[in-house]
Amino acid sequence: MLRYSQGVTLDPPTTPRGAAAARxxxxxxxxxxxxxxxxxxxxxxxxxxxxxxxxxxxxxxxxxxxxxxxxxxxxxxxxxxxxxxxxxxxxxxxxAARSVVGLGLEVNVDYLGASVMDLTGDTVDERVVPGAFHDSDPATVLPRLGALAQDLIADAEAEGMRVAGARLALPGLVDARTGLLQVAPNLGWSSVAPVPLLGLGDLPVDVANEAKLAALAELTGDVSPSFLYVSADVGIGAAVVVDRHLFLGERGWNGEIGHVVVDPSGPRCSCGAFGCLEQYAGKEALMKGAGLAVDAPLEALVHALQAHDDGAVGAVRQAGAALGSALADFVNLVDVGTIVLGGAYTTLLPWLRDDVRALLAERVLSAPFAPVEVQAAEAGPYAAMAGGAREVLRDVLASPADWV
Amino acid sequence: MLRYSQGVTLDPPTTPRGAAAARxxxxxxxxxxxxxxxxxxxxxxxxxxxxxxxxxxxxxxxxxxxxxxxxxxxxxxxxxxxxxxxxxxxxxxxxAARSVVGLGLEVNVDYLGASVMDLTGDTVDERVVPGAFHDSDPATVLPRLGALAQDLIADAEAEGMRVAGARLALPGLVDARTGLLQVAPNLGWSSVAPVPLLGLGDLPVDVANEAKLAALAELTGDVSPSFLYVSADVGIGAAVVVDRHLFLGERGWNGEIGHVVVDPSGPRCSCGAFGCLEQYAGKEALMKGAGLAVDAPLEALVHALQAHDDGAVGAVRQAGAALGSALADFVNLVDVGTIVLGGAYTTLLPWLRDDVRALLAERVLSAPFAPVEVQAAEAGPYAAMAGGAREVLRDVLASPADWV
DNA sequence: CGCATTAGTTGTACGGCTGAACTATTGCGT
DNA sequence: ACGCAATAGTTCAGCCGTACAACTAATGCG
Incomplete structure (x- = not known):
């Protein structure tokens, strides 16, 4: 069941949530x-x-x-x-079921999606449109997603539901204050103001990074209230949740673990630096390392692993060590005692876990007296959409006076 | 002048600052x-x-x-x-001047200190006792500090001031929730409950990491409301301040940048791992690298640098590059646009700055559209004490009803 | 010297919470 | 079947803190 907590919001916790006079x-x-x-x-x-x-x-x-x-x-x-x-x-x-609902939207490299959730945590409606948006134009993709959203909104309103707002998940650096997408390398987008392009009129729409909303979806289960969420899709995304609150740093551009240094004498990364985590534990690196085609499905890698293919096992173990090293840095810098691995890492966890754990135990300063937990993500494939819809409903709950 | 802001507290921002019924x-x-x-x-x-x-x-x-x-x-x-x-x-x-005051306490490797600050931001009284506490016993050191504090309290109360509370700064991992010091390698302390040892009776005393309180002292000036504070003393300490709030992670053990990987094929660190930042940019490494005695004063290094000594310049430049690399990881993971360098780094900044900046520009993902600022710390040598006292006064301001 | 102007105070009205007394609805013992 | 104890929910007078308006206080200016 959906569990609501104290205050998971995209607004930084410092929002003057009462700077106004109390009447x-x-x-x-x-x-x-x-x-x-x-x-x-x-x-x-x-x-x-x-x-x-x-x-x-x-x-x-x-x-x-x-x-x-x-x-x-x-x-x-x-x-x-x-x-x-x-x-x-x-x-x-x-x-109340089917009364006030939240809308979660997502553009990813291989699909567009929209999801409607009600206050009970039920997914009322969900649609996913596969596609290839690798080097796409936001001016055509976002209106398409907007139209999809309009459909869902119309259906919901026809049944008497009120749509409280929407959250758009994008795989890139999103400024949490302005809602501007600075850059999304895998979509080939940069400097986009996505909200107007959706064309959803007056509906309040917030934009956030995909991994961050996916992390919030984990809060439905019984995870620790503080955790690090790291997920491998096309890129590697991460989010920090402390006490059920998303930590966003100054602008929401945090969690870029994909470009943490693992080894400065390592391979050159697309970002220009050398030995970034992505070069060891990114999906592409994993596939290449296992001797598979870079666009092969994840199942191919899993099959190779199950067949004890030396190349595959070696690549995944190397990825596990690199991931463990980067996660140790992450934990040393932000201090969170639980790590939730999502996306491809969820599937690969059995082969990754030992190396990740070993490096965490070795390199995290607090590990001797407070071992770091490593878990698989529980939310399904479209976690960001669910997390986004859930966020909208959290806002409703935070100011119910606006809705009665 | 002292400027108070929305809510710099050691309590995580998620504190149910109003979970109680409103009457x-x-x-x-x-x-x-x-x-x-x-x-x-x-x-x-x-x-x-x-x-x-x-x-x-x-x-x-x-x-x-x-x-x-x-x-x-x-x-x-x-x-x-x-x-x-x-x-x-x-x-x-x-x-009001000299009415309610806060007490800042500190144990460091080479001194004990206590400082009294009033609501105007004035330091009413301050005492520092030099010493060598490298491998000391908390059960003798903390009572000494407690006695020093008692003196200051007695003086303040004799003049009609009310001491609102105290903050104790320690160079180690402090659990922000329990006030327990897990480990302070440079003091040789571990698993200490410091508050009872101070013997300050009913006075509310909170414990925090030294760098974190020092970071808060920077908020008096006109720094950015969000910054990363990194300071080199005996170890390397760091703190994250977002929107004038200290970010503490789950337990307050964050900011351990000294053990971020710079190069896994680098020298072995005291923590057991290889190529930690401390091995390049710690005070000891700097001194050694410059061909000086490890316990030589910082001035010796500065003189060598001013004399364009090749060894010294090389060591500091290498430290700058290592620091820049670790800071880039830090910024990628937490997203803060300003870095404030304290302790020895403040003095060495002229020789460090270029390398640090170059690496930040090269490796921080958001740098192309939001360059990272690098500044020197402004608070003086006993910043942690001042920051601690200031924190106490912030708490007073947060609930003035208790004081009227 | 009076008028305009701004600062601060006094008194009534109003809204929201409380506590006690009330009604409503059940189980249980006789 | 009946009454009593127990618990849920409602009604109403009382209290408290803020708002608004009218007041007093103190200054500059013509």
Whole structure:
């Protein structure tokens, strides 16, 4: 089930989330949020009385706030379960299905996609259009994605749902403050303002890096609240999540682990430097190292590994060592005790894990007293879309007053 | 002058700074903070009316809040300046001097120190005791520092000041949540709970890494609100500041740039790995590389550099390149556009700068459209103590209701 | 010397939360 | 079947903090 936490937002945590003067109605906004969060974060349905004890608000206050949330269709009253103790039976509360929804959008090298999620965490609708966008034109690709999104929006609204906003995931450096895509090497895009090209009118659309939204999708499971997410697709992407909050650095251009130095006397990288991680543990390097075609499917590599092909095993082990070295640097610099490996690394984890772990144990300064966990990602192939939609819903939850 | 900003705290920004129910009096607490902040952050004194317009609160409300802050001696009314326009002259407000003070403490390899700062940013008192604590016993050193602190506290209280709390800076891995020192290699300490050993009774004492508190001291000047602070003392320490907030990772063990890989075929490091930054740009490596004694004063190296000694210049340039490479990794991973170099690097900056800049320009992915700035630190030699004291005062400002 | 102007204070109105008393609905013992 | 205890949810007077408007205070200027 979808679990909402304290505040996963693309806005940096320093956002003056209350630099404004507090008036009387700020109290209600604040407590509305508190009540909504209590219900959304609870693993099982709460009653009004439960919410009162868990929040510390008076029962009377909770009642009026819940009534508002129910009227605004953010919460629903579930049918009462058979009471097992004396007293008036409680009315269980839960997030409302198919009322307010978030839209997750993605452009990747080999597909366009859009996904609609409701407050229960259900994927209401999802469409993926395969394609080859390696050296594409944003002015044709983004309007296509926009049209796809429009379809989904129309369908959702026809069924009475309200679309709260959208998040667009792109495989490149996105300025989190301006929403500008600086560069996406694999798409061949640079300096693009993507939102207007989507043509979604007044709908609020935020843009973010693909790996960062995919990382947020991991928060649905029971991962550690702080982790490093690293995923290999065409490039290598990463995200830092601390206490369920995405860390974005100054502009959101962090996590570029693909170009961390592994060995300065190593092969030249497309970025101009030598011995970058991508040259050892990027998808292309892996395929080449295993003696396969660079555009062969990942399954080909897996088959070779399962057949104990020496070249494949050697390439993956070398990648594991390089990845472990770069991850050790990453952990030493940002301090996160859990690493979640996504994309191709999820599949390859059985062959990577030992080398990665060994290097982490050897090179992370805090490893002797706090070993670094290495896990496989749990969210599926279109994690960025799901994570993006989820982010939109988090914003709704953060200011429910706008929706009641 | 001391400038206070939105929220530099050692607590991670995710602290549920309002997970509690909002009651009536929360409004007043919130607005008290807002008013206090407005006065503290303004470059020049504000009147009650100025505060009303800048906060958006009604003049009546501001008046009562200011009165409280003045009564609690957090603010003072300055003598009115000659009015240059019609109307009743404004009463200028400013942070109160010598009322509430913060205590900064530090144990370093060659000194112990304590510093008292008041709300105006003035250092009221400061004492530094030289010593050699290379392989010392925390159970003797910390009580000594505690006694020094007691002296300063007694003096301050004798003059009617209230000591709000203390921050202890240590050169090692400190768990920000528990205040436990995991390891401080240069002191030879490990697994120490330092606070009880200080013997400061009920005074709230937080513990933090030395470089992190030193970084916060830079916020007094007009640095960028986001920067990477890297300083060479006996070890190499670093801190990440984003939007005037310290980034601490999961536990506060981040910033260990000294053990980032520069070249895996390089010299073996004390940590067991090969080619760590410390082996190129640590103080010991610099001295050795320049053909000087490892415990020679920094001035000796500077003299050699000024005399264009080939060995010294070569060692520093090699250090610059290594530092540039490690910093490029750092910037790629956390995304901060400004680097502030402290400790020995401040002095050596003229000889380091070109190589550092060249490597940053070459290896930072975002450098082509957002060049990385490299600056010298401005805070003096005992920056960590000042930064620590300042942090205590930030906490006071964050909840002024506790002090009125 | 009076008027315009700006700063700060006083008093009433209003909104939101609280606590206590109330109603509603169940289980359980007799 | 009935009443009592127990729990959920609602109603209402009281309190508290802010807003707004009218007030007083203190200055410059013609």
């Amino acid at each position: 009387q109605h700020s109290l209600r906004e604040r407590n509305l949020e508190l009540v909504a969060r209590a219900v959304f974060e609870s693993p099982e349905p709460l009653s009004r009385a439960d919410v009162a004890t868990s929040t510390g608000l008076a029962r009377a206050t909770v009642s009026t706030l819940v009534d508002r949330l129910v009227a605004g269709r953010l919460l629903t009253e579930l049918p009462p379960v058979a009471a097992q103790r004396a007293g008036r039976p409680a009315v269980p509360l839960a997030p | 009536q009096h929360s409004l007043r607490e919130r607005n008290l903070e807002l008013v206090a902040r407005a006065v503290f952050e303004s470059p020049e004194p504000l009147s009650r009316a100025d505060v009303a317009t800048s906060t958006g609160l009604a003049r009546a409300t501001v008046s009562t809040l200011v009165d409280r802050l003045v009564a609690g001696r957090l603010l003072t009314e300055l003598p009115p300046v000659a009015a240059q326009r019609a109307g009743r002259p404004a009463v200028p407000l400013a942070p």
